[in-house]
Amino acid sequence: MSEESRDFIRKMVASDVLAGVNGGSVVTRFPPEPNGFLHIGHAKAICLDFGVAEEFGGTCNLRFDDTNPTTEDERYARAIEEDIRWLGFDWNGPSRYASDYFERLYGHAVQLIKDGLAYVDSSSEAEIREYRGTVTKPGRPSPHRDRPVEESLALFGRMRSGEFEDGTYVLRARIDMAAPNMKMRDPLLYRIRHATHHRTGDEWCIYPMYDWAHPLSDAIEGITHSLCTLEFLDNRTLYDWVVDNTRPHVESGELGAWQPRPHQTESARLNLDYTVMSKRKLAELVSEDRVDGWDDPRMPTLAGLRRRGVRPEAIRRFCDLIGVAKADNRVDIGTLEHAIRDDLNRTAPRVMCVLRPLRVEIENYPEGKTEELEAPYFPSDVGLQGSRTVPFSRVLLIERTDFEQDPPKGFYRLAPGREVRLRYAYLITCNDVVRDSETGEVVELRCTYDPETRGGSTPDGRNVRGTIHWVSCEESLPCEVRLYDRLFFEPNPEEDADFHEHLNPTSLVIVPEARVEPSVAEDAPGTHYQFERLGYFVRDSDTGDEGRPVYNRTVELKDPWARRLQDDLRLTEQLIVKVEKADREEAPAGEDTGRQARDELRARRPELATRFERYMSELGLPEEDADLLSGDVAVADLFEGALVVHDSPRGVANWIVNELLRELKDREIESLPFGGEEIGRLVALVEDGTISGRTAKDVFARLVREGGDPREIVRAEGVEQISDPAALRAIVEGAIDGHPEQAARYRAGQSGLLGFFVGQVMRETGGRANPEVLQRLVREKLG
């Protein structure tokens, strides 16, 4: 992973390591629930979790999040382990299980109750839902919210010992029923479930919820970076609450003293074109027999991909290609296919297989003769060695689609009277076409071969454009080939209520009577090939009729010829997308909610309303600025404080609105180590020309960090503005001489490069150059 194009997560981890957070150690975890098979979306997470650990010299745990006994099973856990190993990753130590921590989790819960932060609720499920409120309506406290600690403790103990039925009691955290974040409205921590757990059996009848088990498991395992997907964003507040309100050592420990203290970071999950990714929908495809199990080659599961013939290297490469970010995405299936082809192109030996055979008799080739022709496994550009021989005889089989009675324009395969090359063999010419007397179907081609062209070369140097694959009729092996295509024909099948409607009925086409060259006979299942000119295939573990080998098509070769037909369609699609894009936007201004809030505040506090008016009438500020400045007492005070030392309403307003408001997004104005006076001083320095606007931003940043007098900072740093052309001239010349290519482009009319040169000099001078003077100089020099 290159330094400059790292994703935001790796940047964050790198900066943590650099800052020595947790002594610079990195511990991640991959936490699947063992209730289904891993799919390519999980592969993205795996590559992230294990990849980050690997790249920063850390470790990654495998932890099964097995807190819901009714859906989980050991056999899924084993399959998940197999898939992770197959991808090429190994976890630190043994597989871990949230269920290993049930006793400790219980202890932490007891402590939480003692700390007054949790209570046992005997409301019904419906009541709890009712009391929780909605996204727009705050919730109301449960009648049991203030149950005495002793009572909750006793009840919780009885929940554990199995005295109560499912659904009668739950343990809840006591947080805030009116929180705008729904996750914080007294979330459930434990529920009663009289069910046999796949690992703990009947030892427990209460089970922790995800939001309780997950942060604690992370903390217990010493996870430093807990990476997950975007839909857990709201859970992070609760995650932090749990970590901060529990003690590493129950009873004696200090609150929130976990070391390392785990932090959750979210990134977007993978969405892929033409498939579904939700576990529920995948399970549905399996249970409804739309596919042949979790490892059906059409499934986006790792088991399916593997059976399809995709190698783990391709999947890891794909994960590299798509990157990691926070924007919702839908990745083009072509990107996956590219990764697969790229991998197989470099590794899969080439052999010949004919899918839909057409008989070819070479009339001038001796009957009964067979010669073994040398055929390399790889083309020279791949660089791998190895070859086998293929038998050539009088009767051959070629691909039916490689012959056309009336060849269309641009077709350069076989046609009556035309010559093509049989790959690795001879040039043949088609002389005659034999048809079925009743159906008129072409059943055989009668050809002649040129004995001088053995191995495919042309001694006379004639150029033959077409080369087709073939097998010997006699020696080739019958085999079954399964052609897989995308499962859905809609790019986003999940968009509509019923994704079944978009199922592609021809996602599997079975070719029962294909013929493959004999060299592959003894190869093991799982062997990858390129069937020349057709695509990449893998030998399946199934066998077909009469013990025939079965081959799965992994992916087709790129085929511009075949694509010609679809081009018109494709073009229309793109046009439609463009039109849609042009249609949206340009919406009229709606209501200004921030403005509304400030107006309401001013209505309640007349002194702010007065200031608002005064800022406009007396100070001549535009309404928008006046509104912002008078929407908060502290901001208004700071503004006026600045005016006392520097009476430039417009300048000061700009600085407060544009720079200060940014800082106020995630901190309180009171916590700033400076006040209005400093802002006034800073603006004064800019306006009297002492420092450039650029420098002022640096000074401001410093002010935010540590406070101080701007005049002092400028003096100490020696960052006064350079306005003397004589002082700048040499630097400008240096910048121009140092970038002759850009200078030439500028002179050629690329005027946007002016900023580039200004930037160069700014960098050189630490932002001290007077931009106007500088710009004039650059323009002069570049003529």
Add this chain to the structure above:
RNA sequence: UGGCCCGUGGUGUAACCGGCAACACACUUGGCUCUGGACCAAGAGAUUCCUGGUUCGAACCCAGGCGGGCCAACCA
């Protein structure tokens, strides 16, 4: 209707603390070739969601808007 997250070529991502909008896939054309593959070369494709503002200079900072997503399981 509340809170939070996110908007950059067709797609996925980059772009240091404001200074040449970059890379990969896909696409087009040409070259090479015993695979209509691979490879090589060239090319096209972006009003950085919109409107204002700040700045010599904005994808990036400020304000507002628009659009998309997530959250109201005793699932994870």
